[in-house]
Amino acid sequence: MPVSTLNGQPVWRHRTTTRQMAVWAGWFALVALTVFCWQEMNRNTMWVFVEDAPQQAADLITRALPPRWSYLDRLWLPLWDTLNIATLGTLLGTLMAVPVAFLAARNTTPSAALVRPIALLIIVASRSINSLIWALLLVAIIGPGLLAGIIAIAFRSIGFVGKLLYEAIEEIDHRQVEAISATGASRMQVMDYAVIPQVLPAFAGMTVFRWDINIRESTILGLVGAGGIGVQLESSLARLAWAEITVIFIVVLATVVASEWVSAKVRKTII
Structure with a gap:
């Protein structure tokens, strides 16, 4: 000093x-x-519009209340579709992220000069594009529907799971790897008995966490035609049916809270 x-x-x-x-x-x-x-x-x-924003907000709330609870019966199937989009998209994205993560980790990649940069590029590309943009592109390619939403969630999940997993692989205890290798084990046996057991708890936790995030993201994919409860939201917005939108918001909020609770319980049990 x-x-x-x-x-x-x-x-x-x-x-x-x-x-x-x-x-x-x-x-x-x-x-x-x-x-x-x-x-x-x-x-x-344009500050002239900002000045009367409180009045506009109050008018909007007046039209949105009370909620139109009769609309709730039309939301159960779209809500089920949203859960399927999130769950299947998470599973598909995780399956694709696992090999990418092992190829990206310094201590498991077969080629640090060629294969690892390609794997890292896949992870960065996945994380750089929002799931809503993925859905917009996929709807234009394969058409509207749940399939576009599932693949969009999967493509977005690759970067999240892949990044966290390859970092977990690089941080494993290398003494266990050396001990298994000293017995004459093959490369795959070292993976099975030294690497995977160390990263499995973290992998399970990050997968459940990503599923929780995907439920939130899948609720809006219907705005671009990728299925789920977002389709109902887009329809209500187009008709300015604010009382119906309030019901949708309540259902989405309850679903997110439930998924957060389930995710926390599962992570606590696993980790």
Whole structure:
């Protein structure tokens, strides 16, 4: 730490003068960037609409209440479709993510120069594209329906599960790998008895966690024609049936809360 003198006595200072000036320059740049971003964000804002936003919100809430509970009977089948999209998409995405993760991990990839970059590219590409965009592309390719939603969820899940899994593989205890290898075990036997048992609890936890996330994401895929309860939401929005939308929101909220509870219980049991 820098030390200066005052009347011949040493005085401790947290930073040198140069470092302190650099800190102040950093804060000044951050404030300037914030002001610039605020100006860009509000350049095309029409404040006349913002001023009466509370009145518009109150009017919308008035039309949305009370919920039209008679509409609930039409939501059970779309809700079941949403759960199927999330579950099947998670299973399919996990099946594709497992080999990608083993190819991406430094200690299990057959080629760090060629295979690993390709596996990492797959993971990054999957994580970079939102499931709603995947669904939009797939609806244009294979048509609307549950299949597009399932594949969209699967493609999105590859990056999530693959990244967490390959990081877990790289962090295993290598002493167990060395012990199994010392017995003359083959590469596949080392995988079976040294690598997989160490990553299996984490893998199960991250799969259940991803399923919980996919239930939330699958609720809106119907907005682009990928099936599920989002189709009903899009229909109600098009008709401005706000009382029906309130029922849909309540059903989605209850489903997400239930999935969160199930996910927490399963992760606690496994881990």
